[in-house]
Amino acid sequence: MNKKLVVIGLLGTKLDHVSKRKDRWQQWRPTVAACQQPDLLVDRLDLLFDRHNTSLASRVAADIESVSPETTVQLHSLVMNDPWDFEDVYATLYSFARDYPFDTEREDYLIHITTGSHVSQICLFLLTESRHLPGALLQTSPSGRRNGPGDPAGMHRIIDLDLSRYDQLAKRFQQEHRESQSFLKAGIETRDERFNALIERIEHVTTATTAPILLTGPTGAGKTQLAKRIFQLKRNRDLVAGELVEVNCATIRGDQAMSTLFGHKKGAFTGAATDRPGLLKAADGGVLFLDEIGELGLDEQAMLLRAIEEKQFMPVGSDDSTSSDFQLIAGTNRDLTADVAAGRFREDLLARINLWTFHLPGLAERRDDIDPNLDFELARFAESAGRKVSMNKESRARFLAFAADPATTWRGNFRDLNAAVTRMATLAIGGRIGIEQVDEEIARLRDNWRAGRTEPGDNDHQTVLASLLRPEQIDDIDHFDRVQLAEVIRVCRRSKSLSAAGRELFQVSRLAKLRPNDADRLRKYLSKFDLRWEHIQSNC
Structure with missing residues (x-):
């Protein structure tokens, strides 16, 4: 079954003006021209117009019926107090679209956006883009010649707003x-x-x-x-x-x-x-x-x-x-x-x-990203120092193994990584970071973290506990246990899993066990304070 083609458009009070002169048929009038396209058979034109322009709308409809007898013209009188008031125009056109009896199984729709005020054209575009008007856009234009008038039918162009049909635009x-x-x-x-x-x-x-x-x-x-x-x-x-x-x-x-x-x-x-x-x-x-x-x-x-x-x-x-x-x-x-x-x-x-x-997660929560960030920091050093420094395969593997170890806390996050790369690159011999520089830097970082060089706010264990426990619950915990519990919570929050947090917390004592179960050990510790891993993660 062939679908009928329906054009919906606004009357143009200037461009669609009907002259009393006999040569008006030589003039390009966009609404009439939309129904004169040889390859566009319009079965019905729904012409929207302001109530003050009823006479012009009727004359345009009569002209369309004379040049395109197969086109049925339906007139729709609208109330637009100010054609340049966006809110008023949009509300009027939205109401029309909401009440219009669209039948997309039997009819295809083109929304003519050549006529009307710029505000009206924008509103028609938005309503078509949002599918309140389920069709494509129709643009008509004159086809003037340098030495005389052009074809009064002019030209037309159909614009489908479904970007999936335009691969290049989508890409x-x-x-x-x-x-x-x-x-x-x-x-x-x-x-x-x-x-x-x-x-x-x-x-x-x-x-x-x-x-x-x-x-x-x-x-x-x-x-x-x-x-x-x-x-x-x-x-x-x-x-x-x-x-x-x-x-x-x-x-x-x-x-x-x-x-x-x-x-x-x-x-x-x-x-x-x-x-x-x-x-x-x-x-x-x-x-x-x-x-x-x-x-x-x-x-x-x-x-x-x-x-x-x-x-x-x-x-x-x-x-x-x-x-x-x-x-x-x-x-x-x-x-x-x-x-x-x-x-x-x-x-x-x-x-x-x-x-x-x-x-934004800390570096310890993004260990997969340490490798590309290492390259980024080396490039930053080269830009600031004016000389390129690289790492050989063995030294890079050793540093990344240290960086990815759950026991490596990265307390200063990316600042620690930046400082580490800067120090290694500065001490690199011949522009190449070797095992000696990597081992020296690993030892330095471990010493810094072991010495307790913490970030501002790390020692505020009361704040950490307050994010999960009620005041009366905190009051029932000994001061010593509060500090310990706060550190456990901090480790849990920067770890991807219960097992990873357990490995970091029990990295020394777990070596003495034949079958260590860090996750179960940590779970039991948290349960003493009515805390669960899931609760801590959801309150990060």
Whole structure:
């Protein structure tokens, strides 16, 4: 059964104008021309028009019936108070599409987008793209000649919005996404599937919204570098016009924090000799990256919340509000949920910045990615030092075996890896890292970690326990056991499995056993405190 062809389009009050002169049939009129195409047999034209243009719509319909008697014209009177008001036009056309009796089994539809205001054309495009109008787009155009009028029927073009039919376009979009994801990973061919999926989601969110983004994870996991690449990706896509303004909130306190973030007026406090706009104002039109946002005081948090929600804030010592429209990227290595429970962080602010939260795993959780990151760090060293350094096969294998060992904690995460590569490359003889440099570096890292060089916040065992246990449960645990349990939880959170965590925790005592079962041993230890592995993992 051959389907009928139906064209849906808007009346053009200027282009479709019907002249009283006899030569009007020599003029190109897009709605009439749509029904004059020799290879486009239109069975029905649904002509949409504003109620004030009923007379013109009738004359156009009469002309179509005279040049294309096989075409039935159906007139649809619409109410459009302002053809340039997007909300009004979209609502009107959406209502038409919703109520239209589409029959896709018996009819094919073309949506004519040559006529109407630019707003109307955009709305028809959007409704077709979303399949509210289940058809393809039809464009008509004149075919003028240099020395005289062209064919009044002009030309036409059909555009199907199903991109799957356009392999080259689809490949181009896919390539663009791959390039964006590679950019966010600094070009590193990462192998960890969970991390790659995380970057894919971040790329999508980065290009689709200006809502706040919260990056969590241990110190050294790469939050700052990722925030910079998110900004640059948005800049490359022309999604922001302003600058990236970044500040580590752990470095500012009290009045200094207020002044640094929100600015101050001259004379607001001792030493305020001039006006200061503040970092929020500097980020107007761009991106504000607040690293370690959990270190802000409650007063600064309240001011920041208003700035995010209302785009307004009060500089210190000012009676007038200042405006700034920025996107916020926040970073933290703290458990902000636990901080809310402890009264250290505002619950309403967390709710506002927690819309898009991405947890960056530490290096110990991404051991599959150590190999490509090793190449990345060697390339970074070559760029900064101006000389290329490589590793021979044996030394590379030894370093990677050490790096992948579950007992290797990588407390400083990628900062530890960067420092290790920098030291080995600096000491390399003849531009080649050998076994001697690798063994020396392994010993140095083990000594550093054994000496207890921990990251900020590592000793805050109370915060770790508060993320999983109620206050009364913590009170029932001896202080000695609290410290031990907090360390066990930290190891569990950075391990991929219960067995991996057990191997790290019991790496010495397990050697004395003929049949070690680290997982069962760890499971029994956690059960003493009513904790389960799954519970710890879900609250990372």
